[in-house]
Amino acid sequence: MSNNLLEVKNLKKSFGGLQAVDIKELKFKKNQLTSIIGPNGAGKTTFFDLISGFQTADSGDIFLNGDDISNSQPYQIARMGMIRTFQLTKVFDRMTVLENLMFSGSSVTNDSFTKSIINTKKQRNYEIELKDKSYEIMEDLNISHMADSYARELSGGQKKLLELARSIINNPETLLLDEPLAGVNPKLAEDLLDLIQKLASSGISILMVEHNIEAVMKISERIVVLSEGTLIADGSPNEIRNDQSVIEAYLGKDDE
Ligand SMILES: Nc1ncnc2c1ncn2[C@@H]1O[C@H](COP(=O)(O)OP(=O)(O)OP(=O)(O)O)[C@@H](O)[C@H]1O
Ligand SMILES: [Mg+2]
Structure with missing residues (x-):
């Protein structure tokens, strides 16, 4: 090994x-x-x-x-x-910064997303967790004021930040x-x-x-x-x- x-x-x-x-x-x-x-x-x-x-x-x-x-x-x-x-x-230009993060956060998680679809309460908690985590990361990167901006409105540099944020949401x-x-x-x-x-x-x-x-x-x-x-x-x-x-x-x- x-x-x-x-x-x-x-x-x-x-x-x-x-x-x-x-x-x-x-x-x-x-x-x-x-x-x-x-x-x-x-x-x-x-x-x-x-x-x-x-x-x-x-x-x-x-x-x-x-x-x-x-x-x-x-x-x-x-x-x-x-x-x-x-x-x-x-x-994703047509999503907001927050949506970009939440989408990325849900795409790699092994099975909690699928499970959550059949369990509404769990889904709700999962979404809250994901949202909290998204805000945590945005605060770390000083982009929380842009949470509701569409990605297409960001500068090239800010898009780079968002891309990095999207990659770290998956631990x-x-x-x-x-x-x-x-x-x-x-x-x-x-x-x-x-x-x-x-x-x-x-x-x-x-x-x-x-x-x-x-x-x-x-x-x-x-x-x-x-x-x-x-x-x-x-x-x-x-x-x-x-x-x-x-x-x-x-x-x-x-x-x-
Ligand atoms: N899909 C592709 N089809 C044809 N050639 C390609 C393709 N992808 C890369 N190349 C060629 O392969 C070589 C290596 O490209 P690559 O993009 O990996 O370089 P790089 O080191 O990342 O360069 P840069 O610093 O400019 O980003 C280059 O000559 C490039 O033109
Ligand atoms: Mg290159």
């Missing part, structure tokens, strides 16, 4: 002739905040798609807490405690964050960063794809670097800062 949170072996995904992901071996420990960085098109989002079940690998194995999830569906992986956010947010063991700071104003980015750190210290394992290198260097315990689908470096922020292959990948070898 493995002590790793997540483990991938010989993981490959190509699109036509393009090898988007080709990772021989990569392991993530529990309770760590790891960032995954790399130039545009490095395969970071595709890697998230594969480990969260949104795309199927061409070959290779993926284990979550020792269980083979290589062929699992996104909802199954979410129920196993690994929840992701998207580079382009997927909040994830692991969070996959795809560019949580992209398009977010500096003040909100700082708040988001604090929040991500808080979530990490509360015991949630976090994998974060992010282009904001300053933020990555500040909060990551470990940094994994992808380039053209492959793993080119793996280490502490200090090790990565001074890694020649990382500098080259970002500069582009052809342009030197």
